[in-house]
Amino acid sequence: MADRKNFTDVARDRAPAWCRVSFLMCGDWALAEDIVQVTLLRLYKRWHRLDPDGIEAYARKVMARLAIDASRQPHRRSELLTAPPEHPQRDSAPEDGADVRAALGTLGPRQRAVVALRFYCDLSVAETAATLRISEGTVKSQSARALATLRTLLSLDSTTLNPTERLLP
Template structure:
């Protein structure tokens, strides 16, 4: 059984990475902070039964599930995405180009976004992603394929410089 001091140390060290994962899934820094805080509360309450060696996987799975659950709530369905699309994506070398990819992720449906983040950012396998999101492996594959196609389209469609001056949403 792990103690609360260990929990505090792990949270201090790992919370920024979990917040970044949450942002990549939901596309909004404020919502990413809320998701991370909700996961931290759940982890704190269950801490005696959580294996500290698997804490990163536990956090990523919990964040992904909460993000998908949150997207199913009626007030989230009324949100309308707007804004300009980034100019390109692959082989980015600068932080600006990385932001373009992050902005393009925000325009994807949450299911596609969650599978892409877990597969390519968190390094989950298809089976691990399916288990984390509570969906079939076939759904993971189709959502990943659709998400990649949509990202390619978004990143190649916008004229260069059209996304300048915009921060994270």
């Protein structure tokens, strides 16, 4: 059982990374920050019951469910912001990341969550299935369809698409 003093450290250390994961799931930076805030609130409420080794998994599960739920709200569908937050650039060109984020925006909410968890968070099929409460077969089919869509939209062949390379700026 973790004590509440550690909560501040975990929140400070992990919130930026969780915002990036949440952004990949929902495509809207403001909504991603809201999702992380709700996630932190739920973590704080259950902090005394959580296993310290399960905090990251619990946070990913909450973020994925909140992102999928948010996509079902009609007022959110009309105004998606695609401008990413300001972060240091990586080795790839900035327009590459914008292309990938735009392509991710065409995916459905579940496919986005599967892609973000599988390839950005580097979860296994079983861990992704448990996080999203879907079967392993659904994870496999959703990720295969999502990657096929991304390959088509990005005009890449299957050997050059590595989903973890260019997701964030």
